[in-house]
Amino acid sequence: MLHWLGRSHDTLKPSERRVLNSALSGEILARDVNAAISAETSLGDRLADAIARVGGSWGFIIAFFAFLFLWVTANTIILVGGAFDPYPFIFLNLVLSMIAAVQAPIIMMSQNRAAARDRLDASHDYEINLKAEIEILALHEKLDAMRHEDTRRLEDLLLRMGERLEVVESRLPDRRQASTLGGA
DSSP: OOHHHTSSSSSHHHHHHHHHHHHHHTTOOOOOOHHHHHHHHHHHHHHHHHHHHTTTTTHHHHHHHHHHHHHHHHHITTTTTTOOOOTTHHHHHHHHHHHHHHHHHHHHHHHHHHHHHHHHHHHHHHHHHHHHHHHHHHHHHHHHHHHHHHHHHHHHHHHHHHHHHHHHHHHHOOHHHHHHHHOO
């Protein structure tokens, strides 16, 4: 099977060796990558994913616009004399800056984990595709061997039939003699 990958066994990557070994032994290579990742996920990772999921949703954006609208309305119209954050809303800018300062790294952590998960998925897909290709090549070789064996058997059968036909023909009276005997 090594000639299928075009390299010697020593130059194969560990994943390619694993694929070849699984193809030779007939074991199943497919596995649930997400389950393996979920088992290794820490509380912080799950929290980062949840924050990124909420922070990147339309519900969050709409709720945040509503919050900003209420903040601005409360500090300009309702609390004209006793506004706790009068225009230009310096405290609001501070709160928004702090939220962005905390939210951005959390979202980046989640994106990094998603990228790592995607790389793992791509690697697993490569292994599955490589094994499928090896299995297909093995099937082609088996079919070619079967076809070659069938062709060889047919050739032998035709050769034997030809020999038997010659024996039968040799036992028949000569046609020239049969025509002279039949015509007399």
